[in-house]
Amino acid sequence: MHTLQFALPVQYIRQITDQVRRMNVPLPASFVRNRWDALPAGEVQVLALDVFEQSVQDAIDATGEPAFGLLVGERMRINSHGMLGYATMNSATLSEAIALMEQYLLTRTRLVAVRHQAKGAQVQLVFDELLPLRKVRQSVLEAIVLTIKNLYDYITSGGASVACICFPFEAPCYADLARELFNCEVRYGQSWCGFAFPAEALTAPLAMADPTTLQQAIQACQREMHRMSADAGWTAKLTRVMLEKQGPFPSLNVAARLFNLTPRTLHRRLLEEGTSYREVLDQVRHMLALEHLKTGKLSIPEIAYQLGYTDTANFRRAFIRWQAVSPAAYQSAQTESANNS
Missing domain, CATH: 1.10.10.60 (Homeodomain-like)
Known part of the structure; x- marks a missing residue:
């Protein structure tokens, strides 16, 4: 079977490469072969899905760290997400920020889509897999959910704590580390991937809201979507x-x-x-x-x-x-x- 291709911002690839270096091990041969350590800043790299999968697995093998995905997700902050991160930071409410993520997350990754759904007094932010991640599925989902959870905590200034994290796979050997990094309950073997938070948080005003900056960031996201479409x-x-x-x-x-x-x-x-x-x-x-x-x-x-x-x-x-x-x-x-x- 032929392999799929997808685009990934170089910033994300650099986070993976830098984490390997931070752990004081040589870059895997696949990183060197694909020149992951020499990609130009601010670009988007088109990758074959099997090449990406193998490189992530090589990073896990080289570092001997099964929680590698969590460590990558932990070091990504709001500036890692380009103009989408900037737009969410300047949103008036969490509801507005989530709507922007649902609309423009594809400018950052095509591995997952995000949506929210009401569940009683809570809202679930759900991550749906768009591409078959196979052997690195767990690491990639952990990285994505942690970095978006950190983004959530940042824009809400800690005013609406996440109730729990949910993953659709069994608890790993590093489950205690996951709970520490997420700083909340982590549930495994669930029917969905994402996290839950109080429904009233959706309409609470965000402290960093700036309407003018928000519109500029949205326009930049729209240009990026048009460029990606073309x-x-x-x-x-x-x-x-x-x-x-x-x-x-x-x-x-x-x-x-x-x-x-x-x-x-x-x-x-x-x-x-x-x-x-x-x-x-x-x-x-x-x-x-x-x-x-x-x-x-x-x-x-x-x-x-x-x-x-x-x-x-x-x-x-x-x-x-x-x-x-x-x-x-x-x-x-x-x-x-x-x-x-």
């Missing part, structure tokens, strides 16, 4: 079209026409990015299947229909290939975990 690879463009489509997914022929290309040209350009139409469709179906099963609003046959499968059996086989369990077993586990959280 510069986006064909994989990202096709993924966006599929996610935006209401109804059946466009065929290769229809998608090519939407881009004013021939099917042969679109196929060739996807191959140049290490993927294909079928692989992009498979990844979109996987992503949407997980989301539908988590929300529980549709039955499994309805999900199969929404995803364009001719019958439920075909969907079931595909889901077992993705997750190694059936859709019914996955949904049951999600429901049980949610009831216990």
Whole structure:
């Protein structure tokens, strides 16, 4: 299978490289080979997903630190997030800051998306995985959640403490360190990834709010989004079209026409990015299947229909290939975990 590609700000890559150096070990060969120690500042680097995964794993192996992701997340502060961090810092309320994160997080990473949902007297800030992180999933999610939690603490000036952190994997050997770094309860084996905080915090005014600076930062974020859209690879463009489509997914022929290309040209350009139409469709179906099963609003046959499968059996086989369990077993586990959280 061809590997996916995605863009990542050089600042984030430097945080990984600097953490390895800080731990007094030589840079892994993959870092040197990919010249991670010589990337120009202020740029965005396009990485193959498998190269990124291997490099993160090499960092963990070289340092011998299983909590490497947490250590990287801990050292990232508001200036690590570019204009998005600046915009959230100058927001009038937490609700406004979260809306900006939901809209512009893609300018910082395409590994996850963020959304919030009400849960009684609390709000859950949920991180949804957009790309299959496989063996470094835990490290990457820990780094992302910790750095956003630190951003939350900064803009709220500690006035609305996070109730708990939730991770969808089992407790690691360094769970005590995680609780110390997050400075709150950390729950493992949950049905979602993110953190919960008091609902009243959404409308409380933020101390650093500055309307003029906020508008300037939002405009900068908008320019970055437009630039990313113009510069986006064909994989990202096709993924966006599929996610935006209401109804059946466009065929290769229809998608090519939407881009004013021939099917042969679109196929060739996807191959140049290490993927294909079928692989992009498979990844979109996987992503949407997980989301539908988590929300529980549709039955499994309805999900199969929404995803364009001719019958439920075909969907079931595909889901077992993705997750190694059936859709019914996955949904049951999600429901049980949610009831216990």
